[in-house]
Amino acid sequence: MRTYLIDSEKDEVIIDLKKTIRHSSELIEFEFSSIKENKEINAEKVFIKKLAGNYYYSTNNRTWRKLARQHTPQKVLNVNKVYDLYRGFKPSGLSSGDSGELLTQMPGKVVKINVEKGQKVKSGDCVLILEAMKMENEIKTSVDGVVKEIHVSVGDALDSGVLMLEIEQG
Amino acid sequence: MNIRLKKQKSKRILIANRGEIASRVAKACRELGHIAVGLFTDMEPNAAHLEFCDEWVHLTGKTNTETYLNIEKLVSLAKELEIDGVHPGYGFLSENGNFASALDEAGIVFIGPNIHAIKVMGDKATSKALAKEAGVPVVPGTAAAVPTVEEAIKVAGEIGYPVLLKAVAGGGGRGMRACESEGEVKGNFEAVQRESKAAFGNGDLLVEKLIVNPHHIEVQILADKKGNVFHFYERECSIQRRHQKIIEEAPSPFIGDDEELRNSICETAIRLAKAVDYDSAGTVEFIMGEDKSFYFLEMNTRIQVEHPITEEITGADLIICMIQSAFGEDLQIPGQEFIRKTGHAIECRICAEDPITMLPAPGTVTGFETNFPQGVRFDHCLYRGLNVTPDFDPMVGKLVAKGLVRDVAIRKMKAALKGLYIEGLKNNIPLHEVIMDDPVFEEGKYTTNFIKEVAPQDRIDTSINHLEIYKKLAAAEARNMGM
Numbered sequence: 106m107r108t109y110l111i112d113s114e115k116d117e118v119i120i121d122l123k124k125t126i127r128h129s130s131e132l133i134e135f136e137f138s139s140i141k142e143n144k145e146i147n148a149e150k151v152f153i154k155k156l157a158g159n160y161y162y163s164t165n166n167r168t169w170r171k172l173a174r175q176h177t178p179q180k181v182l183n184v185n186k187v188y189d190l191y192r193g194f195k196p197s198g199l200s201s202g203d204s205g206e207l208l209t210q211m212p213g214k215v216v217k218i219n220v221e222k223g224q225k226v227k228s229g230d231c232v233l234i235l236e237a238m239k240m241e242n243e244i245k246t247s248v249d250g251v252v253k254e255i256h257v258s259v260g261d262a263l264d265s266g267v268l269m270l271e272i273e274q275g
Numbered sequence: 276m277n278i279r280l281k282k283q284k285s286k287r288i289l290i291a292n293r294g295e296i297a298s299r300v301a302k303a304c305r306e307l308g309h310i311a312v313g314l315f316t317d318m319e320p321n322a323a324h325l326e327f328c329d330e331w332v333h334l335t336g337k338t339n340t341e342t343y344l345n346i347e348k349l350v351s352l353a354k355e356l357e358i359d360g361v362h363p364g365y366g367f368l369s370e371n372g373n374f375a376s377a378l379d380e381a382g383i384v385f386i387g388p389n390i391h392a393i394k395v396m397g398d399k400a401t402s403k404a405l406a407k408e409a410g411v412p413v414v415p416g417t418a419a420a421v422p423t424v425e426e427a428i429k430v431a432g433e434i435g436y437p438v439l440l441k442a443v444a445g446g447g448g449r450g451m452r453a454c455e456s457e458g459e460v461k462g463n464f465e466a467v468q469r470e471s472k473a474a475f476g477n478g479d480l481l482v483e484k485l486i487v488n489p490h491h492i493e494v495q496i497l498a499d500k501k502g503n504v505f506h507f508y509e510r511e512c513s514i515q516r517r518h519q520k521i522i523e524e525a526p527s528p529f530i531g532d533d534e535e536l537r538n539s540i541c542e543t544a545i546r547l548a549k550a551v552d553y554d555s556a557g558t559v560e561f562i563m564g565e566d567k568s569f570y571f572l573e574m575n576t577r578i579q580v581e582h583p584i585t586e587e588i589t590g591a592d593l594i595i596c597m598i599q600s601a602f603g604e605d606l607q608i609p610g611q612e613f614i615r616k617t618g619h620a621i622e623c624r625i626c627a628e629d630p631i632t633m634l635p636a637p638g639t640v641t642g643f644e645t646n647f648p649q650g651v652r653f654d655h656c657l658y659r660g661l662n663v664t665p666d667f668d669p670m671v672g673k674l675v676a677k678g679l680v681r682d683v684a685i686r687k688m689k690a691a692l693k694g695l696y697i698e699g700l701k702n703n704i705p706l707h708e709v710i711m712d713d714p715v716f717e718e719g720k721y722t723t724n725f726i727k728e729v730a731p732q733d734r735i736d737t738s739i740n741h742l743e744i745y746k747k748l749a750a751a752e753a754r755n756m757g758m
Contacts, residue, residue, distance in 0.1 A: 147741040151749040173696040175642030180699040237665040238635035
């Protein structure tokens with residue numbers, strides 16, 4: 106079974122659970138690998154044991170280490186990326202949006218809009234300022250073009266993933 | 276000398292704050308036999324600090340302005356709850372003279388310094404003037420607010436670049452920006468004004484000289500209402516991002532074993548505190564140049580985030596002393612010579628932010644566990660299920676390690692960082708790990724430019740740790756299979 110890990114920037118990690126062997130009610134063996142460019146990499150065995158309510162893991166069924174508790178692994182953190190976890194399916198509608206569409210990466214409040222509808226912008230221009238956690242963040246466009254639509258106004262409190270601005274490339 | 280603890284009537288103390296500091300204050304209240312009354316808001320109905328309070332009350336409102344920043348609401352709530360004293364923690368209304376006045380009028384004790392001290396020190400211009408009067412050195416710059424960008428450019432030209440634009444009412448590094456040229460002053464003036472206005476309700480700005488390769492060193496002060504003022508040595512808080520501290524140490528590795536310098540900076544801080552008739556816990560912040568000359572920056576008239584490292588090296592409980600002082604009680608400190616420091620303590624601020632860009636990263640904690648070595652303290656507001664929202668500061672905890680010498684403290688901190696497990700929420704633990712291993716940090720020779728110049732964030736390994744992911748998935752699968 107495949108598990109898809111997808112982060113907010115559509116970065117993707119695909120993990121394949123190839124084998125599950127239940128040795129006893131207290132010991133299960135799993136075999137995982139990752140899929141990169143249709144190739145299997147990093148194949149690894151993981152044994153899981155439950156003792157006194159805690160889960161322990163081993164890669165050789167000899168030395169064991171405790172696993173930190175996470176009851177609902179819907180998210181997995183890897184240093185600077187938080188991946189949403191999808192077991193067995195890849196969600197649709199997550200395809201990368203047009204790069205001229207500016208979406209909020211985190212919740213925040215619009216404090217300033219630097220552009221008007223119809224205005225020409227260049228890649229790297231700060232089009233909007235969003236305040237989150239008492240800090241101002243400059244939202245820059247990554248494309249050259251013309252502002253097609255502005256969907257927000259100053260003072261709006263936005264959630265993560267909201268479309269703020271559309272820029273028509275050209 | 277033997278000091279007996281006197282039995283006293285327990286007081287009702289309202290904690291007008293949230294997060295780890297609310298827990299810390301609640302614990303202190305309970306230790307003193309007082310009743311800790313906590314608050315929760317609609318933004319955070321499951322706040323972790325409530326667990327440590329004796330009672331808690333709903334403070335209605337969906338924004339900070341409607342809740343922790345609302346003087347009228349807090350004062351009327353305090354009256355209704357028959358509160359004897361209010362502890363403001365840090366941030367929010369902790370340095371707001373109007374809040375202290377409003378409480379005073381209502382006959383409620385503000386657990387902090389007197390209103391005069393808050394007002395004088397809360398304004399950069401008046402605090403600088405007072406420091407000058409008391410013979411405390413200050414950084415060259417404007418004494419009063421600069422009204423226009425043209426004026427700012429003129430002043431900057433006079434004192435010479437680089438200069439710092441900063442909010443009159445600022446604090447905690449918010450509302451300030453360094454400018455290397457006229458163009459940068461022009462570019463930043465409006466943004467700093469706007470930020471200050473949003474954060475402090477006051478958009479007035481000052482211009483001052485920027486000290487190159489500076490160290491941020493501050494002295495912990497504690498005073499009572501009888502005129503006794505003590506210092507609790509210094510802290511070095513030079514590791515900062517966006518002018519906000521992320522790692523603090525006590526004592527300062529830059530001062531090192533230069534006891535004469537240590538004495539001089541601590542005595543200067545006491546002189547300033549006496550000049551403003553200080554009567555609570557407070558911090559005098561200095562900027563120290565490469566040549567060890569130091570200048571007064573500001574005085575924080577509240578308990579500070581990093582107070583635990585001072586508590587660790589002196590054995591004092593600053594929050595308790597603050598409460599005692601506010602009610603006019605004895606601090607149980609017979610003299611300065613009774614305040615000794617031993618060992619070395621380091622604090623890493625654990626923040627919900629991207630470890631590389633250091634930008635706030637709200638999210639939900641899906642897993643939280645600790646496994647610390649001996650001698651580690653973790654003041655935090657974390658729990659599994661905690662939703663870190665953009666409404667508050669991204670700091671979720673303070674990891675403090677102590678050792679007899681600095682190297683031991685660093686070793687313990689490294690182990691503690693490895694033993695701190697936070698899942699689902701981006702956090703700066705990977706950054707702290709790189710800093711603890713950094714040779715410049717290890718030598719203790721860093722300046723406030725550390726993050727910019729040494730750039731430890733660029734050395735964070737972001738490669739995917741497959742085994743880490745596999746074992747998490749394996750445990751989830753095992754659980755699904757009914758194990």
